Amino acid sequence: MKLTVVGGGSTYTPELIDGFARLRDTLPVEELVLVDPAAERLELVGGLARRIFAKQGHPGRITTTQDLDAGVDGADAVLLQLRVGGQAARQQDETWPLECGCVGQETTGAGGLAKALRTVPVVLDIAERVRRTNPDAWIIDFTNPVGIVTRALLQAGHKAVGLCNVAIGFQRKFARLLGVSPADVHLDHVGLNHLTWETGVRLGGPEGEDVLSKLLSEHGEAIAADLRLPRPVLERLGVVPSYYLRYFYAHDEVVRELGTKPSRAAEVAAMEAELLRMYGDPALDEKPELLAKRGGAYYSEAAVDLAAGLLGGGGSPYQVVNTLNRGTLPFLPDDAVIEVQAAVGPKGTTPLPVPAVDPLFAGLMANVTAYEDLALTAALHGGRERVFKALLAHPLVGQYAYAEGLTDRLIAHNREHLAWA
Structure with a gap:
């Protein structure tokens, strides 16, 4: 089995490598190719x-290349983890929206749109080259x-699935609070990427006992603190929103906060510099603890779970993914991409059936x-209008000014x- 990681020079990559090494029985990777144009980072x-593979006794071969076409040739799956413009572009995404009184964030709001406009054309070019080769x-x-x-x-007709770590983070957190194995926790996870709610927490699978109300009753304070939302808000919602919902539910409060502290981009840039320094140490043969603060x-x-499932080697039968709606949520177009259990x-x-969604959540999902x-139209065709x-x-945003x-x-x-600008 050959896997290729495009953006393999990312400081995230050792997290991925550690997972491939530990979970090699689930996903037996024989060759792993890291592709990145940044030669120094890639090295x-x-x-x-x-060194991580060697320490953990993984027999697979790891190669690096700046040549995308060579890197994806013969790959069973290609993982995309790129950041067009790097941390410098992220720094801008998180700051100039604040000048207009709006949230500055790299994946939602105006900053998220900027990232989409930079990213979509690049990803589509990569995908076309994968398809040709x-x-x-996948x-x-x-x-x-x-x-x-x-x-x-x-x-564009590619064999693609979107992946986010929000759901698996909740699964692990809830498992710890409940004192069970993560494999025993099934989330009723519904929404769009970075706009999701946990409407149920089931033990044992999709038909298992829903213990969400117990979680909120016994651990509501801790969950609310992690989300930085008041506990009464969670109780009134009756669900657990993703932490990205704070940008919507406490917009003005977040804008004030962001205007009084260094950007997350600045923090991450400093962290990345230190991580790269650590990665250059020939004695380091495991992911450093600092990487946990980087995100992801x-x-x-x-x-690993998703690749194993797609490639037929195992993995969990049900996973939270980003995939076509295809009638799963009847209030959204069939070609919308939703984030649900599948x-x-x-x-x-294939998305699992989703019970009727409360209008409080469905309305925001439809808007976004x-x-x-x-x-996407702007990213594909450009133009100020x-x-x-x-x-x-x-x-x-919402206001014309x-x-x-x-x-x-x-x-x-x-x-x-922006080629059109």
Whole structure:
């Protein structure tokens, strides 16, 4: 089995490597190729990756290359984890929206749109080259904004599934609180990427006992603290929202906070510099503890599970993925990309039935789906007016004066990445 990671020079990659090494019985990788245009980073990450495999006794071969076509040739699955523009672009995404009184964040709001506009054309080019070289390969997208990027891939006819680590993070957290194995926790997870709610927490599988009310009753304070939302909000909702919902439920509070502290991008950039320094240590043969603060917790477990399911080697029968709606949520278009539990196998993903969704959540999902449709159109075809309409449709923007100001700033800060600008 050959797997290729595009963006293999990312500081995330040792998390992925550690998972491949530990879970080799689930996903027996014979060859792993790390592809990245940044030669220096690739050398550092590749060296650590080989040492991790060696320490854990993994027999697989790890190679590195800057040549995308060579790297994906013969791959059974290609994982995408790129950041067009790097941390510098992320820093901009998190700051210029604040000038208009809007949330500055890399995956939602105006910053998320900027990332989509930079990313979609690049990912589609990569996917086309994968298809030419190896049309049977699965594409697993971990590149944000996952929902929009996955929709672009599927709309272009690629064999693609989107992956996010929010659900597996909740699964692990709830398992600890309940004192059970993560494998025993099945989430009723519904929404769009980075706009999801846990409407049930079941023990043993999709038909198991729902213990969500018990979790909220006995551990509501701890869950609320992690989400940085008041416990009464969770009790009134009756569900556990993803932490990204705080941008919607406490927008003005978040904007005030973001204006008084260093950006997350600045923190991550400093962390990445230290991680790369550590990766260069020839004595280091395991992922460092600092990596846990970088983000992407449990990404490796989720990626192994999904790749194993798609390639027929095992994995959990039901997994939370980003996939086509196809009538699962009747209030959304069939070609919308939703994030739900699905049966995963070599033929792809099939969403499990979802009970009727409360209008409180369905309305926001429909609004953001409309924005994502406009965002994808802007990413594919460009143009100031398309960018403006996407921003105007986003519930974190919504006012024409904000949309005008954000449009100007978005284009000014991203001109080098926008072929039409």
